[in-house]
Amino acid sequence: MTDPGRAASTIGRPPHLERVRTVDYHTAGEPFRIVPAPTVPIPGATVAERRQRAIGDTEADALRRLLCFEPRGHADMYGGFVTPPDDDGAHLGVLFWHKDGFSTACGHGTIALGAWAVRSGLVPVDPSGVTDVVIDVPSGRVTARVRTTDDGRVGAVDFVNVPSSLVAADVPVATSRGELRADLAWGGALYACVDAASAGLRVTPEDLVDLIALGREVKAALAGDPRLDHPSDPRLSGLYGTIFVDDLGTSADGGPHQRNVTIFADGQVDRSPCGSGTAARVAVLAATGRLGDGQALVHDSIVGTRFHARVQERLTDAGRDAVVPVITGTAHQVAESAFVVDPDDTLTPGFVLR
Numbered sequence: 072m073t074d075p076g077r078a079a080s081t082i083g084r085p086p087h088l089e090r091v092r093t094v095d096y097h098t099a100g101e102p103f104r105i106v107p108a109p110t111v112p113i114p115g116a117t118v119a120e121r122r123q124r125a126i127g128d129t130e131a132d133a134l135r136r137l138l139c140f141e142p143r144g145h146a147d148m149y150g151g152f153v154t155p156p157d158d159d160g161a162h163l164g165v166l167f168w169h170k171d172g173f174s175t176a177c178g179h180g181t182i183a184l185g186a187w188a189v190r191s192g193l194v195p196v197d198p199s200g201v202t203d204v205v206i207d208v209p210s211g212r213v214t215a216r217v218r219t220t221d222d223g224r225v226g227a228v229d230f231v232n233v234p235s236s237l238v239a240a241d242v243p244v245a246t247s248r249g250e251l252r253a254d255l256a257w258g259g260a261l262y263a264c265v266d267a268a269s270a271g272l273r274v275t276p277e278d279l280v281d282l283i284a285l286g287r288e289v290k291a292a293l294a295g296d297p298r299l300d301h302p303s304d305p306r307l308s309g310l311y312g313t314i315f316v317d318d319l320g321t322s323a324d325g326g327p328h329q330r331n332v333t334i335f336a337d338g339q340v341d342r343s344p345c346g347s348g349t350a351a352r353v354a355v356l357a358a359t360g361r362l363g364d365g366q367a368l369v370h371d372s373i374v375g376t377r378f379h380a381r382v383q384e385r386l387t388d389a390g391r392d393a394v395v396p397v398i399t400g401t402a403h404q405v406a407e408s409a410f411v412v413d414p415d416d417t418l419t420p421g422f423v424l425r
Contacts, residue, residue, distance in 0.1 A: 090110075090409050090410070090411050091106065091110050091134070091137070092107070092407075092409050092410075093138065093150070094191075094407050095404070095408065096186065096403060096405060097403060097405055099179065099344060099400050099402075100343055100376045101342040102150075103149055103150060103151065103179060103180045103183040103402070104148065104151070106151065106152045106153060107191075109131075109134060109152040111134050113128070113154060118156070118166065118208060119304075121154055121164070122173050122306070125152075126173055132172075135150075135173070137412070139169065139421075140170065140422055140423050141422055141424070142418065142421060146339065146424065147170075147340055148169070148170065149167070149168070149169050149180065151165040151166060151167045151180050151184065156207045157207045160212070161205040161212060162193065162204055163204075163207070165206060165208055166209070169335075169339055170339060170423050171336040171339070174311065174335075174336070175209045175306075176208055176258070176346075176347040177259075177347060178230045178258075178398055179346045181208070181215050181230050181346060182230050182401075182402045183402040185217045186225045186402040188215070189219065189225055196223055200218060200219050200221075201218055202216075204217060209307070210259040211259070213233060213259075214231040215230055215231075227399050227400070228400060228401065228402060229398070230397065230400070231383065231396075232258060232259055232347065232350040232396050232397075233259050233350075233395075234394065235354040235395070235396050236256065236257050236358070236388060236394070237392075238257055238261065239254070240359070242255055242263070242293075246285060248285060251269055251289070252265070253289060256354045258347040258348060258354060260335075261299060261301075262312050262333070263293060263312075263313045264314045265315055265316065266318070267315040268317070270285055270315075273317060274315055274316070274332050274373055276374075282315055283340060286313035286315070286334025286338065287334070287337070289313040290310050290312070290313055290334075293310050296310075303389055311335050312333050314333045314348050314352065315333075317330040324366050325363075325366055326362055326363070326366030326368055326369065327356055327362060327368050328371075329368065331344060331348065331370065331373075332372070333345035333348040335348075340373075342376070343400070344371060344372040344378040353368055353396040357382050357385070357394045358392060362381075362382065378400045380398045381396070
């Protein structure tokens with residue numbers, strides 16, 4: 072019988088990982104593990120270049136796996152390496168990661184980074200009570216607009232995203248539950264948005280196993296579709312996840328009230344309403360007339376947490392009608408950790424069970 076520890080050790084023991092310090096947050100229930108000072112070099116002139124190099128870099132990927140995989144993490148862990156920004160116009164850069172690699176965008180992570188940057192003193196509190204933390208991410212430059220009280224405590228954070236757009240509407244997708252219809256939308260990453268009821272499901276914990284399986288099906292069925300190609304940067308191409316939506320009617324201001332769960336990467340579940348996914352939903356709803364200027368999308372998660380989202384600006388991006396979405400949520404610190412590697416530990420960098 073094969074020793075699972077020995078099997079895992081064939082991944083290779085990562086260098087420079089004797090002690091890695093992290094600050095852990097959650098945004099609306101979704102984890103975000105911040106690594107303020109990564110212990111491996113990640114070269115590149117821009118954050119987008121660093122992501123490309125990290126994907127194929129043994130040391131950077133080993134650090135990702137160490138902090139994401141069990142026993143230090145889990146299959147749904149999410150985090151980011153803080154990096155220098157692209158230029159002096161931003162306060163910091165970040166490489167987002169999850170169990171399957173490095174992502175192009177992460178709204179819940181941006182909200183957490185904004186709260187962390189202000190709480191840690193990296194970005195001084197603006198006396199006005201609204202502090203902009205400007206962050207370079209692989210898909211562009213975003214802002215975490217952090218609101219503080221008179222005594223300096225962090226409250227809500229507005230995530231001002233890159234331009235977001237409806238890429239294709241009502242796309243047929245063949246699945247084991249019959250032909251479904253998906254709206255393809257860009258919110259810093261590309262998502263397929265599907266009405267959960269059309270598949271005989273609801274966005275509830277009871278249906279989560281089926282939602283995960285169907286999310287993987289939808290992603291696999293759309294693989295290779297030319298509409299998944301980014302119009303200007305091939306590094307941003309591909310479908311990141313499937314968003315299942317329950318329509319809950321209208322909110323107090325007449326805007327839509329919806330509940331969603333985002334199944335991203337390879338079956339990973341977002342506990343929050345998903346920041347970049349919410350941006351994609353704003354793009355769909357604005358393009359179809361469901362979300363008007365001055366209205367808010369009330370966006371609930373599968374665990375009952377909530378984002379509010381609105382259109383800040385309408386514009387044209389890469390030849391498409393687009394919007395600049397603003398998503399509001401909260402993030403809270405849950406831990407400060409120093410992860411270590413025992414030289415005798417054969418389960419390094421770790422494992423995942425799905």
